[in-house]
Amino acid sequence: MRQFSAKRNCLLLHDDGTIHYPFSKFLTDEFDNPNTRELVSQSLRILQRFFVAHGIELTVRMLEKRCLTYDEIKSLAGLCYRPLSEIEGLSDTKVVLITSAKADTPPEDMRGALEANTAAKRLHHIASYLGFYRKIILDKHIQSDTLRSQLLTAYDETQEQLKSEVAGTKQNHYLTIQSLPSHRFLQIIRAIVLEPLTLFMTEGGKPSATFYRDRAMFLLACEGLRPGALGNLTREDFRPDSGHLVLKDNTKKRPSQPKTGTPVLKGAGSKKVSYASETMITLWPFTVTAITDYLVKERDPVLAKHLKNRSLSFLFLNEKGQPIKHRATLTAMFNRIGKQLARLGLLDVGNDPYFKGEKQYDFYAYVLRHSAASLFIELKGTDSGTLDKMKSRFGWTLHSNQPQRYAARALSEQANMELKEYYNQLIADVKQKGSADP
Numbered sequence: 001m002r003q004f005s006a007k008r009n010c011l012l013l014h015d016d017g018t019i020h021y022p023f024s025k026f027l028t029d030e031f032d033n034p035n036t037r038e039l040v041s042q043s044l045r046i047l048q049r050f051f052v053a054h055g056i057e058l059t060v061r062m063l064e065k066r067c068l069t070y071d072e073i074k075s076l077a078g079l080c081y082r083p084l085s086e087i088e089g090l091s092d093t094k095v096v097l098i099t100s101a102k103a104d105t106p107p108e109d110m111r112g113a114l115e116a117n118t119a120a121k122r123l124h125h126i127a128s129y130l131g132f133y134r135k136i137i138l139d140k141h142i143q144s145d146t147l148r149s150q151l152l153t154a155y156d157e158t159q160e161q162l163k164s165e166v167a168g169t170k171q172n173h174y175l176t177i178q179s180l181p182s183h184r185f186l187q188i189i190r191a192i193v194l195e196p197l198t199l200f201m202t203e204g205g206k207p208s209a210t211f212y213r214d215r216a217m218f219l220l221a222c223e224g225l226r227p228g229a230l231g232n233l234t235r236e237d238f239r240p241d242s243g244h245l246v247l248k249d250n251t252k253k254r255p256s257q258p259k260t261g262t263p264v265l266k267g268a269g270s271k272k273v274s275y276a277s278e279t280m281i282t283l284w285p286f287t288v289t290a291i292t293d294y295l296v297k298e299r300d301p302v303l304a305k306h307l308k309n310r311s312l313s314f315l316f317l318n319e320k321g322q323p324i325k326h327r328a329t330l331t332a333m334f335n336r337i338g339k340q341l342a343r344l345g346l347l348d349v350g351n352d353p354y355f356k357g358e359k360q361y362d363f364y365a366y367v368l369r370h371s372a373a374s375l376f377i378e379l380k381g382t383d384s385g386t387l388d389k390m391k392s393r394f395g396w397t398l399h400s401n402q403p404q405r406y407a408a409r410a411l412s413e414q415a416n417m418e419l420k421e422y423y424n425q426l427i428a429d430v431k432q433k434g435s436a437d438p
C-alpha cells in the first residue's frame with residue numbers, strides 16, 4: 001500500500017491503485033497533522049498485511065458477531081514489532097507463521113525488533129481504527145439491535161486487548177510521562193548555557209557549523225516547545241525586547257503544502273480543536289540571549305552570502321539560508337547532542353529508583369518538553385491556576401487533561417519523598433533509642 005495526499009484528504013491506495021476507502025476515511029476524518037497521519041497509516045498497512053495473510057474480512061466477521069480472536073491479537077502484536085518494510089516484503093505464509101505468545105516483549109527469534117513503545121502505539125492506532133470502522137462503516141448496515149449490541153461488545157473487547165497487549169518501555173514510568181528528573185534536567189541546561197562548545201560538536205569532534213542555531217533550538221526545546229514548532233517559527237515571532245516568543249501556524253509562508261516530515265505547529269489546520277491558535281510565552285533570559293547570538297553571529301552572515309533572501313522569514317535556517325525542510329534535521333541535531341550528553345555523564349541514571357538496572361536515560365527532543373512541564377509544576381505547584389497556565393504555555397487545549405497527569409505524578413513523587421523522609425527519621429529514632437538503652 002502507499003499513501004497519497006490530495007488537498008486535505010489522505011488516501012491509502014492498494015498496489016493496483018484502487019483506494020482503500022475505510023482506511024482513507026479514517027485518516028482524513030480523524031487526523032490533521034501529516035506526521036501523525038504517516039504513523040497511523042503505517043499501522044494500518046500492517047493491519048492490512050495481517051488481514052490478507054490470514055484471510056480476515058471484517059464484514060464476514062460481522063455476521064459471525066465477532067472481531068479478532070485472542071490468538072489473532074497475539075499474532076498481530078508480534079507483527080507490530082517488525083519494521084514495516086520487512087512486513088510488506090514477507091510472504092503470506094511467513095506472516096501467518098509469525099506469532100508472539102508473550103506480551104511486553106518482542107518475539108525471541110526476531111533480530112532488529114522495534115521498541116515496545118513503537119509496537120504499543122501501532123496497536124493503539126489499530127484499536128482506534130477498529131472502533132471507527134464498527135461505528136462509521138458497519139453500524140449503518142446493521143438492522144438488528146441485538147446484532148449491533150453483540151458486535152459492540154466484541155469490538156470493545158478486541159480494542160481493550162489490543163491496547164493492553166504490549167506495555168511500553170521502562171522509560172514510561174508513572175503515568176507514561178517520559179521526562180528527566182528535575183535536578184538532571186537543570187544540570188543539562190546549565191551545561192548548554194555555560195559550556196556549549198563541549199556539546200555542539202561534529203562527529204569528528206569539531207565545533208558544529210550550526211552551533212548557535214542548534215544551541216538556540218535546544219534551549220527552546222527546554223522551554224517546552226515541540227520539535228515541529230521549532231522549524232515553524234518566523235523571525236517576527238521572536239520578540240527580544242520583551243523576551244517573548246509567539247507560537248502560531250506559519251505553514252502558509254512555505255512555497256508548497258507541508259509534506260510528511262515538514263516541521264509544523266501541532267494541530268495546524270485542525271478542524272477539531274484550536275491547537276494552533278496564537279499564543280505567546282515568556283522566555284528565560286539565557287534563551288533570549290542564545291537566539292540573539294544566533295541571529296547576529298550565524299543567521300545574518302548566512303543570508304549575506306546570497307544575493308537573494310531565501311529564508312521566507314523563518315527563524316531557523318539551514319546552511320544554505322533556507323528554512324528547515326524536514327524534521328529529520330531536528331532529530332539528527334538532538335541525537336548528536338544526546339550522544340555528547342551521555343559521554344559527559346549527564347544522562348546517567350545513578351540511583352533513580354524508577355530506572356533500576358538501567359545505566360542511562362533515553363534522550364530525544366520530546367524528553368526535554370516533558371521535563372520542562374514536570375519542572376514547571378514542581379516549581380509552581382498543582383493548583384488549578386497553575387494547571388490552566390500550563391495549557392497555554394505548552395500548547396494544550398482548554399479541555400486537555402495533560403496538566404492533571406503531570407500534577408498526579410508530582411503528588412505521587414512528593415508522597416514517596418515524604419514517606420522516605422519518615423522512614424529515615426524512624427530509623428534514626430530507633431538507633432538513638434538503641435544507644436540509650438542499658
